[in-house]
Amino acid sequence: xxxxxxxxxxxxxxxxxxxxxxxxxxxxxxxxxxxxxxxxxxxxxxxxxxxxxxxxxxxxxxxxxxxxxxxxxx
Amino acid sequence: xxxxxxxxxxxxxxxxxxxxxxxxxxxxxxxxxxxxxxxxxxxxxxxxxxxxxxxxxxxxxxxxxxxxxxxxxxxxxxxxxxxxxxxxxxxxxxxxxxxxxxxxxxxxxxxxxxxxxxxxxxxxxxxxxxx
Numbered sequence: 041x042x043x044x045x046x047x048x049x050x051x052x053x054x055x056x057x058x059x060x061x062x063x064x065x066x067x068x069x070x071x072x073x074x075x076x077x078x079x080x081x082x083x084x085x086x087x088x089x090x091x092x093x094x095x096x097x098x099x100x101x102x103x104x105x106x107x108x109x110x111x112x113x114x
Numbered sequence: 115x116x117x118x119x120x121x122x123x124x125x126x127x128x129x130x131x132x133x134x135x136x137x138x139x140x141x142x143x144x145x146x147x148x149x150x151x152x153x154x155x156x157x158x159x160x161x162x163x164x165x166x167x168x169x170x171x172x173x174x175x176x177x178x179x180x181x182x183x184x185x186x187x188x189x190x191x192x193x194x195x196x197x198x199x200x201x202x203x204x205x206x207x208x209x210x211x212x213x214x215x216x217x218x219x220x221x222x223x224x225x226x227x228x229x230x231x232x233x234x235x236x237x238x239x240x241x242x243x244x245x
Binding site for chain 2 (some may be wrong): 041042044048049050052053056057061062063064066067070071072073074075076077078079080081082084086087088089090091092093094095096097098099100101103104106107
């Protein structure tokens with residue numbers, strides 16, 4: 041869920057396209073992590089709800105090639 | 115306006131307050147509260163593709179559990195065996211009209227080496243789509 045205040049989705053998109061950072065909240069009832077532990081830690085699989093936020097900061101269009109290189113390296 | 119916008123993940127703060135129960139050497143333990151932060155040893159990038167209405171992102175994540183470290187230190191376990199876990203999450207999601215993501219951002223997570231595990235063992239993790 042975007043941290044939007046009173047801004048519409050179209051306005052958020054426009055601002056992001058113009059280079060403004062945008063944040064989203066994790067929604068505890070919605071975002072889930074499934075974790076499977078190996079036998080030495082008991083072998084359980086658990087479903088976890090998480091909360092918090094994250095922020096994306098737009099880069100110049102030319103950064104796309106840098107991203108591809110970064111992904112290949114990691 | 116740009117239809118494809120590359121971006122850097124500049125902040126990540128996620129938590130699992132209740133932690134994860136696990137068994138270790140016959141003892142029932144819990145990780146305590148888990149905190150997920152950006153692994154600053156790497157940069158985390160993604161692409162917002164408005165034409166395809168899709169976002170894809172690779173998060174480099176450090177998973178910290180202060181309570182677990184304290185518990186293991188009290189048991190005499192070397193601190194480097196419970197050092198912060200490093201993980202890579204490749205995630206994607208559909209872009210909605212409100213600029214949220216359809217089903218949330220979801221994807222598989224590769225978790226780095228964990229000192230507590232037996233050779234060849236791995237922890238498997240996946241961020242599931244919302245329902």
